[in-house]
Amino acid sequence: MPELPEVETIVRTLRPALVGKTILSTDLRWPRTLAAPSPAVFKKRLKGQQIESISRRAKFLDLQLSNSHLLIHLRMSGDVLVVLGGYQPAKHDRLIAQLSEDTSLIFSDPRKFGRVWLVDDPAEIFHDLGPEPLSEAFTADWLYSSLRIRRRQLKPLLLDQTFLAGLGNIYTDEALHLAKLHPLLLSDLVTKKQAKGLWQAIRKVLEEGIRRNGASIDWIYRGGDFQNHFRVYGRTGEPCSVCGTPIVRTTVGQRGTHFCPKCQGCVKPKNPVQ
DNA sequence: CACGAGACCTGTTCGC
C-alpha cells in the first residue's frame, strides 16, 4: 500500500521519535518477516546498537544504526509505529524492538508481505533500483530517452522499481491522468513534449502526496488526506475533473487501473481499451 | 526483452 509519499511521511514521523535511541532487545513474532540474516544473528547484532539516522530510498525505510542498516519494506499492508511506555503486542505485530527510554518500535503487517533486512551496506539491497523521482538525477531528458529505448506499456513500466523507484499503483494512475497519457501507450511512442509533461506530472503528484502526508486508505495511516484528492484512483464511474467523462477502470498487469477515456485517449485504434 | 499468470497473506467489501 504505501508508496513513496506514504513512506516519506512515516520517515518524517519516526525520525524525531527514534534517532538517538538504543535497541535493547527484539521480538520477531513472524519469522518470515525477516529476509536476512538468520533470526539468531539478527537478534544478536541488533542488541546495543543506536539509531543514528533514518532515511528513505524508493519505498524502503533505512534506519542507520551504529554498526549496520535496518531496512524495512512495508509492501501492501505494513506500518511502523512508536509507542511510549508499556506495550502489549497486538494481533498483526510482526517485529517489536524494545528501545531505550521505555520506547517500543513496532512493525505491524496484517498481510505478512513486508520484509526486514539487517545489512552492512544498503547497496546490497538497493543496487537495482532506478532513480529517485524527486532527485536531480530524474530529469525530463532522462525520462524521454529512457522511455524511448524501451518498448513497454507506460503503466507497468512506471511501476517497475528498476526503471523509476517509488511510484505505486495510485500515484502512477494519478500521474498518467495529469499527463493525459493512456496507461497502455507504448513507451517508445512518447514524444519529447509528452515526456516532459509526464516528468512534471510525476513530480507534482508525489510532491502533493507528501504535502498532504500521504494517502490513508482503509484502516491504515492516520493523518494523511491525499485520498480526498485523487483524480482517478478509486473513482470509477465518477466524472473526470477535467472533462466530465466517467472514469473507467480496467486491469493492466493484474493491477486495477483508472483513467479518463477522453483525456487519456485510446492507444490501439483496432482494439481500444476503454 | 516484454508480458501474463501464479504465489505470497489476511481482511474487507461486493453481489446474489
Add this chain to the structure above:
DNA sequence: TGCGAACAGGTCTCGT
C-alpha cells in the same frame, strides 16, 4: 443474514 467471489497501496518467479 449468509456465503463465496473479488479486491486491496507490492514484489518475486516462472513460462511463453
